[in-house]
Amino acid sequence: MLFKLARQSLWNRRSTAALTLVSLMISVLLLLGIDHLRNQARDSFSQTLSGTDLIVGARSGQLNLLLYAVFRMGNPTNNISWESYQEIAGHPAVAWTVPLSLGDSHRGFRVLGTTTDYFEHYRYGQRHPLRFAEGRAFDDVYDAVLGAQVARELGYTLGREIVVAHGTGSVSFARHEDHPFTVVGILAPTGTPVDRTVHVSLEGIEAIHIGWGDGAPRRGAQPDPEQVRAMDLTPESITAFMVGLNSRAMTFTLQRQINDYRQEPLTAILPGVALTELWQMLAMVENLLYVITFMVLLASLIGMATMLLASMKERQREVAILRAVGASGGYLFWLIELEVLLLALLGVIGGTVLLSIVLWVAQPLLASEFGLFIALNPLQDQTLWIAGGIVALAGVVGLVPAWVGYRRALSDGLNPRL
Amino acid sequence: MDKSARNSVPEPAIALRDVSFGWSRSAPPLLRIESLAIARGERVFLYGPSGSGKTSLLNLLAGVNLPQSGDITLLGEKLNRLSGRKRDRFRARHIGVVFQQFNLIPYLSVLDNVLLAAHFARLPGPESHARARELLAHLGLEDALATRPARTLSVGQQQRVAVARALVAEPEILLADEPTSALDSDTRDAFIELLLASAARNNTTLVFVSHDRALQPHFSRALDVRELVHQGETA
Incomplete structure (x- = not known):
């Protein structure tokens, strides 16, 4: 009878109850959604680069190296000589290396000089390899492969000629006008900094800098592309390189050896560890989001x-x-109190269903547009705790009207003034 | 009163002795009744204009409010000696109440409104169902109405459902607080006859409170609240 009364009483006030329910559902949606996205974002962030055991660059902080080598942010402190790179690449524990050469840009997007090994060894998320949406890897000196976001934002298609600017600003006065690159491939979205990168070969980077000195073109005639192709385009130095090991057990040994390298000061970092540390620095924002969501819930x-x-x-x-x-x-x-709990329970269930629908609708969009791969099922072990917490909190807040109802019942008697 | 006395002499359904009532102890009491006794099965017309303390008296008789002093004895049970919970239980089992209007929970069906009283009196389900249907039929409410929400009924029909609700647990005492004031004169007399007949069927003690003296001839005994009650000076 109690349950029937509560149910019918709520139904009797369905317009106000429905509004309350909607506001509850939205806060539950927000709370669970943010929790879900946070988990997904942390997973995807810490897996921006997976499958690579070490990243090696000139001696600097691990964050700095991570930022410029993986996120293409900030600037490298120094370069690594080609000889050092070759020596470490030849270490018996090393399975593969991918050189990274940074310093140029195209309309605000960083240009990365590398080798075709990059497309083979770069992994993100659950060891997803890079996939070509269109075209192929670079082959010629003047071939370029675009990240998904670069192609989308600039509207580039295969065959388009692009000019690389010297330096990393979005506006640059020193441009490698004589050496345009041709787009030969466009990568599928990954949700990683790869999407915002223009990839060319190491030789390409070398070629556009022929006849340059001190960051500006020297006077005099520039060699034409055919002459360039005939030259030895082995670079003198690179910015950093990724290392894959035969055995992960060797990771720390090799890291120590690289950090103690005699010929030049180098730093080797474990990308997974560095990414997790970087994420922890962002935990402030995460907690702030939680606080805001909690406030929204409390308001509802x-x-x-x-x-x-x-x-x-x-x-x-x-x-x-x-x-x-x-x-x-x-x-x-x-x-x-039962009415409160009923509303809260409906709010939690409704909010979860709403979140599932939102995820279901948004997931393909996020995946194709931003390369964000979000799990459809928002339910995890802790979701139940959060849901229980919401209902419990509702019960506590509901004590106020329940207590008022109790007092009213005792004081008003049988004939309250209306 | 001990048990032997209770068995030998038919004790009154309602007995008040030296009762005074007010909202606070410092203020003069709103109500003071030296003595009142209503026998079982009696049908009493309690007359009084508004402001004479009828509502306070009703709350006292129903055990919703407690007197500051004195005893209220219903069916041999001193209400003022019972805990709040026990008084609520006592009311559910032994007292039926009909208000002047809005007796029913509007969103519940007619039948559920009646069964609500049976629920609180802890009557077994099947028995209360049968009794509710029987009462509704007796009060001239056809079966088809039973499942309709109470708010869809006319005022006259609602008042009759209220009587069914008040009587479903077969209470010894029925308190009616101006139950006819919302009815027009044609339906009023019919309603009172129906109420009296229903009360008589169960030998229910009826206390009927009204400001309308025209209803007095229906009752075996009439009391003027003003003569009964010595009100505080401020009220």
Whole structure:
């Protein structure tokens, strides 16, 4: 009977109850959604680069190296000589290396000089390899492969000629006009910095800098492309390189050896560890989001309590009737508390369903547009705890109208003034 | 009162002795009744204009409010000695109440409104169902109405459902607080006859409170609240 009363009483006030329910559902959607996205973002962030055991660059902080080598942000402190690179690449523990050469850009997007090994060894997420949406890897000196976002934002298609600017600003006065590159491949979205990168061969980087010195073209005639192709384009130095090992057990040994390298000061970092550390620096933002969501939830719950309190006035008659047939004050208390719990439970269920629908609709969009791969199922072990927490919190907030109902029941008697 | 006395002399359904009632102890009491006794099965017309303390008296008789002093004895049970919970239980089992209007929970069906009283009196389900249907039929409410929400009924029909609700647990005492004031004169007399007949069927003690003296001839005994009640000076 108690349940029937609570249910029918809510149904009787369905317009206000529905609004309260919607606001509850939205806060549940926000809370669970943010929790889900946070988990997904952390997973995907810490897997921006997977399958690579070490990243080696000139001596610097591990964050700095991570930022410029993986996120193409900031600037390298120094370069690594080609000889050092070759020596470490020849180390018996090393399975493969991918050189990275940075320093140029195209309309704000960083240009990365590398080898075709990059497309083979770069892994992200659960060891996803890079995939070509269109075209192929670079082959010629003047071939370029675009990240998904570069192609989308600039509207580039295969066959397009692009000019690389010297330096990394979006506006540059020193441009490698004589050596345009041709787009031969476009990568599928990955949700990693790869999407924002223009990839060319190491030789390409070398070629555009022929006849350059001190960051500006020397006077005099520039060699034409055919002459360039005939030259030895082995670079003197690179910015950093990725290392894959035969055995992961060797990671720390090799890292120590590289950090102690005699010929020049080098730093080797474990990308997974560095990424996790970087994420922890961002935890502030994450917690802030949580606090905001919690506030939204609290506001909805207080809104619900307000709705119930306001309804107590129109329910004075109901209270008098229930008292007359023998309901105790405690019965009224539990009736209102049950209504609160019912609303909260519906809110949690509705919010979860809503979130599933939102994810289901948004997932293909996020995947194709941004390369964000989000798990469809927002339910995890902790989701149940969060849901339980929301209902419990609702119960606590509901104590206010329930207590008022209890007091009313005892003080108003059978004939309240209307 | 001990048990032997209770068995030998038919004790009154309602007995008040030296009762005074007010909202706070410092203020003069709103209500003071030296003595009142209503026998079982009696049908009493309690007359009084508004402001004479009828509502306070009703709350006292129903055990919703407690007197500051004195005893209220219903069916041999001193209400003022019972805990709040026990008084609520006592009310559910032994007292039926009919208000002047809005007796029903509007969103519940007619049948559920009646069963609500049975629920609080802890009557077994099948028995209360049968009794509710029987009462509704007796009060001239056809079966088809039973499942309709109470708010869709006319005022006259609602008042009759209220009587069914008040009587479903077969209470010894029925308190009616101006139950006819919302009815027009044609339906009023019919309603009172129906109420009296229903009360008589169960030998229910009826206390009927009204400001309308025209209803007095229906009752075996009439009391003027003003003569009964010595109100505090401020009220």
